[in-house]
Amino acid sequence: MPSINSLQVIGSKGFGGAEQWFQRFSLALADLGHPPELVVRRGYELDGDHWRGLTRHSLPMRTVWDPVSKHEISRLIRRRRPDIVQTYMGRATRLTRPPRRWNILHVARLGGYYKVDGFRHAHAWIGNTKGICDHLVRAGLPARRVFHIYNFAELPAPGPVSPELRARLGIPTDAWVLLTPGRLVPKKGHRILMDALARLPHTVAGRPIWQIVLGDGPLSVSLQAQATALDIDGRIVWCGWIHDPDPYYRLADLVVFPSEQSEPFGNVIIEAWAYAKPLVTSASLGAQEIARDEENALFFDCGSPADLATAIRRALEDDAGTATLGQNGRRRAERVFSRESVMQTYVDVYRYLIARR
Numbered sequence: 001m002p003s004i005n006s007l008q009v010i011g012s013k014g015f016g017g018a019e020q021w022f023q024r025f026s027l028a029l030a031d032l033g034h035p036p037e038l039v040v041r042r043g044y045e046l047d048g049d050h051w052r053g054l055t056r057h058s059l060p061m062r063t064v065w066d067p068v069s070k071h072e073i074s075r076l077i078r079r080r081r082p083d084i085v086q087t088y089m090g091r092a093t094r095l096t097r098p099p100r101r102w103n104i105l106h107v108a109r110l111g112g113y114y115k116v117d118g119f120r121h122a123h124a125w126i127g128n129t130k131g132i133c134d135h136l137v138r139a140g141l142p143a144r145r146v147f148h149i150y151n152f153a154e155l156p157a158p159g160p161v162s163p164e165l166r167a168r169l170g171i172p173t174d175a176w177v178l179l180t181p182g183r184l185v186p187k188k189g190h191r192i193l194m195d196a197l198a199r200l201p202h203t204v205a206g207r208p209i210w211q212i213v214l215g216d217g218p219l220s221v222s223l224q225a226q227a228t229a230l231d232i233d234g235r236i237v238w239c240g241w242i243h244d245p246d247p248y249y250r251l252a253d254l255v256v257f258p259s260e261q262s263e264p265f266g267n268v269i270i271e272a273w274a275y276a277k278p279l280v281t282s283a284s285l286g287a288q289e290i291a292r293d294e295e296n297a298l299f300f301d302c303g304s305p306a307d308l309a310t311a312i313r314r315a316l317e318d319d320a321g322t323a324t325l326g327q328n329g330r331r332r333a334e335r336v337f338s339r340e341s342v343m344q345t346y347v348d349v350y351r352y353l354i355a356r357r
Contacts (some may be wrong), residue, residue: 004350006084007077011061011069011091014217015045015241016183017267018111021151022088027262028343030054037080039073050243063119064094077104083354086126090118091279093334097121111151112264116141125354126222126346127266129289147349150290152269152342153333156215162247168236175210178315179252179277181245181268182259184217189258189282194223195305196258196312198230204316211236212252214245218347249275254315254322257281261302265290269297270337273329278322290336296329 001158006029010022023046029036035054040046042058057076059069077085077098081351086107087093098104108122110132116139119125124145127133133148163173171177182188190213200209213223213239220238227233242248254271256279269291272279282286283299293299294312300307315322 002252004034004084004347004354005080005082006034006086006350007039007080007082008036008086008088009039009073009092009096010046011041011095012046012089013041013044014183016185016215016217018088019046021111021267022046024152024154025343025346026054027052028046028339029346030344031181032347034347035144037082039076045241049108061091061095066095069096070095073275074098078102084350087122090114093122103356103357105116105357107350107353110136113262115276123357124349126349129286131285131289132264149345149349150337150342151265151267151337153267153272153274153337155274155330155333155338156246159250161250165247169212169239171210171237173209174206175235176204176253176255178211178256178312179214179248179253180211180256180258181214181248181271182217182221182257183215184213186219187260187262188215189260189303190219190223190306191226192282192308193256193258194226194230194232196308197227197232197236199305199309200313202235204313207316209235209312209316210255212239212248213237214239214242214248216240245271249277252277254312255279256308256312257287258308259284259286261285263287270333273326273333273337276326276330278315278325279329280308280315282308291329296325296332298325 008026012019016298026036037055039057041061047058055339056349059072061069073096082118084105086109087096088109093108106122110127111128113135125136126147126149128151130148133146137143208306227236246331255277257268259282263286279297281297282302291297300311
């Protein structure tokens with residue numbers, strides 16, 4: 001079948017789960033024989049050498065109304081005439097308005113419970129959870145054009161843990177390693193994590209507890225100050241953004257995901273499962289949709305440091321139980337969140353829309 005030509009547009013300034021997904025998705029689409037062209041915000045993280053030869057266009061995208069960028073996106077669409085223009089989040093979606101006479105499909109991909117007014121002009125919508133799709137339909141978008149497709153997780157083969165990484169991070173060889181990836185913004189719950197760590201004893205089952213934080217963001221300085229004030233900074237490693245988190249997931253004994261209740265999905269959940277790692281997660285909207293408490297994760301009450309500390313301690317004290325959590329998570333990732341099945345669903349939706357435009 002012929003290749004699907006798409007333009008993938010994102011206007012993010014920082015780098016977080018959405019931007020990581022944009023990168024992962026675009027490269028996976030190219031691997032399937034449908035190489036997209038990319039539109040990213042000029043001068044920021046995605047405007048770099050991450051794309052294995054894919055064509056990249058960088059635009060300022062200063063605001064949701066930026067007339068220069070709006071004009072440039074329209075001109076680019078007119079010149080390239082893709083089958084699909086897929087936009088991410090509000091800024092890129094508002095700036096993208098291909099005239100209907102061009103017969104080019106605009107698909108808005110949503111990973112959050114955004115106000116729908118800024119997305120109504122698209123021709124179709126993809127939500128990465130069922131809850132988001134229900135939100136879109138309740139807001140009046142036509143159900144026949146709203147599609148639910150989960151994110152996928154890469155499923156790595158088992159491999160060795162790097163002793164060099166542990167040594168470089170200064171983590172003792174006998175320490176438990178907790179891993180928390182995520183942008184350092186309020187909704188990701190790092191403040192709760194710091195308070196929970198302060199409630200834990202220095203050792204559990206005779207082993208010290210160390211925490212790795214992967215990510216950066218506006219709360220970086222205040223979170224480190226909080227850790228210092230709580231006297232736990234000596235056992236936290238702040239790594240910033242890591243483009244290849246693979247060795248960090250392999251090193252982890254436990255993945256902790258402390259997001260607020262409004263967390264719509266949580267790529268960290270399916271990434272932990274992909275590595276068969278036991279997971280402690282808040283009972284957020286996303287976790288309640290995709291995970292099962294006591295089966296493939298341990299839930300704690302959102303916003304409760306005491307409950308989080310209890311869940312972490314329980315996980316570390318029950319080797320057999322936590323190993324089962326990780327194994328169950330890996331099986332669920334293979335069944336529901338594999339790259340092959342998710343990407344094939346995207347291609348099928350694209351072909352369905354193209355046939356009916």
